[in-house]
Amino acid sequence: MRAPIGTFEDAAPAVDRLDLLVPPVARAVSKGWGDVPTDRILHVDTDPAIADTAVFVEHHGAELLDTSANCVVVAGKRGGDVTLAACVVLSRTRVDVNGVVRKHLGVRKVSFAPMDTAVGETGMEYGGVTPIGLPAAWPLLLDPAVVDEEWVLIGSGSRRGKLIVPGKALASLPGAALLEGLGLEV
Template identity: 75%
Template sequence: MRAPIGTFDVVHPAPDCLDLLTAPVADAVRNWQGDVPAQDLIYVDSDPEIADTDAFVAHYGRELLDVSANCVVVAGKRGGEVSLAACLVLSHTRLDVNGAVRKQLGARKASFAPVETATGETGMEYGGITPIGLPGAWPLLVDSAVVDREWVLIGSGRRRGKLIVPGKAFAGLPGAVVLDGLGG
């Protein structure tokens, strides 16, 4: 099998490599009910030492910069209440935390969640957090530019390995809200 984007040596349909995914991601793939068939979710092996975007695209293909997305956990605060959400934006854009995110969450203040919170609440590794397999009650804010891409490269729940997913699949994930201008 060959990946639709990038130059990866190890490529498999994600349902065929559940053991390489974190438990919440594997469960989400196993129980997939999106408009896109689960077989269209592709797992590619990658070196965890070069998981950060710049090093990753230098090694696996510069064209990946335009189709890579980051999933970021944010904390919205209003009064004494803190609510968590995830945001998915293209890697070459900047998440509008204090504008679009704060407004969508109805929070007085929004910020990136601490690493311990993000990894502890998702069951995923820092640098590999993905929108597939997030806690069910969380909102997932997705930039419309991500949904518009034919293929998108995202984390797999671990620093090793990535998922390649049709962009339109993100609109159908649990809690997904597609927004224009989430990443700028």
């Protein structure tokens, strides 16, 4: 199967590759969400050594920078309470943590969650966190530019492999909220 974006030689429906996905992502992919047919979620098998965005797009095509999205886990604090959330922005932008995220979560301070927290709470590998399969109670903050892409390349839950999904499919995930200005141009 040919991937709709990028120069991937090994693409297939993610439901056919559940063994390559971490458990929370495999569960989410196998049951689907919203009105997204499970065969529209594609998996591309890739080398974990080139998982970081800059190296990845250099290897698989610079045009991917425009259709790749990063998912980062943040921790918002107000008093003794901590709220974990995920933010998804296009790879060429950065998350407006201290503006849009802080205001939306109604917290006094927001920072990127420590690696052990992000990994432990999601069941995913650091550098491969994806919005698919996150804890259902978490807010999932999406930049509208991500949802507007016909196809988006995102993590697969591990550093090996990526998922290609219709941008609009991300807006149907549990806890999803579109936030204008979430992604700031770098």
